[in-house]
Amino acid sequence: SPALVLLLGDQLSPAMSSLRAADRDRDVVLMCEVADETTYVPHHRQKIVFLLSAMRHFAEALRADGWTVDYVRLDDPANTGSFTGEVGRALARHGADRLLVTEAGEWRVKAMIDGWAARFGTEVQVLPDRRFVCPLPAFEDWARDRKSLRMEYFYREMRRKTGLLMDGDKPAGGRWNFDAENRKPLTDDLFLPERRRFAPDAVTQEVIDLIAARFPEGFGDLEGFGWAVTRADAEAAFEEFLGRALARFGDHQDAMLAGRPFLYHGLISAYLNVGLLDALDVCRRVEAEWRAGRVPLNAAEGFIRQIIGWREYVRGIYWLKMPGYRDENALGATRPLPWFYWSGDTDMACMAEAIGQTRRHAYAHHIQRLMVTGTFALLAGIDPKALHEWYLAVYIDAFEWVELPNTLGMSQFADGGLLGSKPYAASGAYIDRMSDYCAGCRYDVTEKTGAIACPFNALYWDFLARNADRLRGNPRLGTVYATWDRMAEGKRDALRESAGAFLDRLDRDDAGPARSPP
Ligand code: FAD
Ligand code: DLZ
Ligand code: SF4
The missing domain is CATH 3.40.50.620 (HUPs)
Structure with a gap:
């Protein structure tokens, strides 16, 4: 049989x-x-x-x-x-x-x-799933007896294991990591590659009609669906990225621009995650672009690190820590997820951009997920499980093995620092430096308190003050707590009052007729 x-x-x-x-x-x-x-x-x-x-x-x-x-x-x-x-x-x-x-x-x-x-x-x-560079038992071996599970050390082992960007036993270019070169903002006048849209064929159109009928009120636009659904088209999308975007991927990896959802990103996470592209193959081809002199090393290294570093690492963490991992809440955050995460209806321009393009494309790039929607939730004390369910729902590439450690660990510090050495808390100044969002916002990013002050600013200090018992001892937060301690008491009070008023308004706006996710 x-x-x-x-x-x-x-x-x-x-x-x-x-x-x-x-x-x-x-x-x-x-x-x-x-x-x-x-x-x-x-x-x-x-x-x-x-x-x-x-x-x-x-x-x-x-x-x-x-x-x-x-x-x-x-x-x-x-x-x-x-x-x-x-x-x-x-x-x-x-x-x-x-x-x-x-x-x-x-x-x-x-x-x-x-x-x-x-x-x-x-x-x-x-x-076993052989699509990954690091088998799960090998990750367990790596993690055993280690006090700190930092990605950087895991990544170096994966470089050695795959031979990617290695010159003998030395990292190409003499350094493992070129991240310090990858933090350049963007201006709108730079050349931005058009990204190919794959028009739905008859099979896809039939599925679109099925889903439209079944989930008429469901989250996210269906019009404009343009993702590849076959290996051949996923290949074509990746080829286009290699030829037109990879060279600048590194420099502008952390940049954000209004109305430009894709910038120089790969747009391949969904294809990798479902098997339409192969992770190691993709990395080898990126390395070949560098060896052929077509892209700089910081671009190739940055891209390869995301895949054989972060992607493999978060998978290892997920299987090491589940099933308890999804219940962790180290900062005790309990605020319900604000309704505007679904509706996009917020007057914070950065949040409206990130959520709006998420509704339109089921896509936001890493810094939007981490430093806009993620940081806001961290500062506002949103329940990490509710936030996790949002990220798992809204992105084309979302599968729990990769989404959960990124959300709960990297973005929300809800695992108490297993993944990251400090929380990704930041004030509006970070977003202003890396994007052009603030220019089009009703809030003023330079104001700290009061009705037109950027909400991220007061929330940032309120977050640190609220979590002082848990975070003060963190060596990487020493200088910010020193700044907080030195601040005049009146200024500290004004910041906390401003944050409190914002959060009250948020809770009140959300307290209307019961709203459940679409
Ligand atoms: P690029 O910027 O072009 O990067 C290239 C590839 O590297 C990606 O395709 C992806 O496979 C890999 N990669 C990059 N960063 C990460 C990372 N931190 N962890 C794992 N792989 C990474 N990625 C998912 O695939 N699925 C998710 O559900 C997911 N949820 C996330 C939730 C949060 C809160 C955050 C902060 C990040 C999340 N990521 C997730 C990681 C990352 O944001 C996406 O992989 C990336 O934005 C996908 O777009 P891209 O293909 O254009 O990536
Ligand atoms: C995400 C998803 C959806 C929406 N639908 C299906 C489906 O109908 N059939 C199926 O086999 N897989 C689906 N998936 C992906 C699964 O949820 C995913 O394969 C597993 O969760 C991974 O363990
Ligand atoms: Fe976002 Fe604040 Fe800038 Fe507005 S001012 S876009 S809320 S960071």
Whole structure:
């Protein structure tokens, strides 16, 4: 009898270990669109369309390659709506006595899979996900007995292991990290590459219609969907990035410009995360651009560090620390997520830009996520779990293994400093330095208190004062606490009053008729 090969929606690569272990002439591949996966957070509708359309295209590619694919559609009347229900039905349908699956990317799904052998009385073979440079057991070895799990040291090991940007056993250019060169702001008159939009084909259009009908009030625009949904198009998108944007990626990695959502970023996280692009391959091609003299080293190094450094590292942290990790709340933050995170309706120009483009494109680049929506939530004391569910919902690339450590750890310091050595707290001055947002804002970034003062300014000091017991001992915050202590008492009071008034207004605006996520 055949084995059933379950292929999850973020496993769309012919290199999956489950496919490698299967027999194309005998076994059946199961792919299923299930209601539970489309609703465990209120996903951006473009994210659902991207996943389902990429799944449908990949199923066709597998069939063309000789596989038997059993594909269950979301609107199939017999669809039970869950992975467990669909695996149960398919095992019976095919008389399969064995299930093959590559390990899931999310704890929630892993927990389901762990229950299947007993539930179905079937052999369940869970295979490692080989799409990553660092296997999970190797990460555990690295983390064991280490007091501090800093990304930088992990990254150097990954450089040595892959040989990327290495000259013998030395880092190319004599340094591991060129981040100090990557903090240049941008001006609007610089050349900005146009980014290609992939117009929906008939398959994608059918999914768009399905999702529009099913989630009429769902979060996020559907018009303008332009993501690649096949390997070939994801390749084309990456080629375009190599040729037109990579050279400036490093210099302007942290910059932000109003009305320019993409700048010199890769726009490839979603493709990497679902298997349309391969992480190591992408890094090798970026290295080749540098070796050929077409892009500077700080661009190639910065990009490669994000992938073999941060991306691999956060995955390791996720599996090391789950399931307890998602409940951590080291700063005891409890404020509900403000409604404007969903609506975009706020008079803070930086927040309106970041949230507005998120609604339009299911995309914001790293500094917008970290230093705008993330920093605001940190300063305002937003419940990290509510914020986590927002980030998991709204971005095209959001899967819990990568999103949760970035949100809870890097951005909110809710893990007490496992990921970052200090909280990413900053006043409006940071945003003003790195963007052109403040010029178009009703608030004045240079004012510290009062009705027109930039809210980030007073919130910044209020955050430090509120969390002094927890943060004062942090050596990297020594000088800011010294500044706070030296401040005249009247000035300190005025800052805290200003912050208090802002937060009261925020709570009042949100206290109207009960609002739940779309
Ligand atoms: P580029 O700027 O072009 O970077 C290149 C690649 O590096 C990305 O495609 C991505 O694969 C990788 N990368 C960069 N930074 C990180 C990082 N911090 N962690 C892991 N990989 C990284 N990334 C996701 O893929 N999914 C998420 O759900 C996600 N949630 C985030 C939530 C918060 C609060 C923050 C601060 C960051 C989050 N990131 C997430 C990381 C990062 O913001 C995105 O990977 C990046 O913005 C994707 O756009 P890009 O492809 O244009 O990236
Ligand atoms: C995100 C998502 C969505 C929206 N829909 C599906 C789906 O219908 N079928 C599917 O197999 N996967 C979907 N996914 C991705 C899964 O949630 C993701 O593969 C797992 O959570 C990773 O463990
Ligand atoms: Fe954001 Fe403050 Fe600048 Fe307005 S003034 S855009 S709120 S940082």
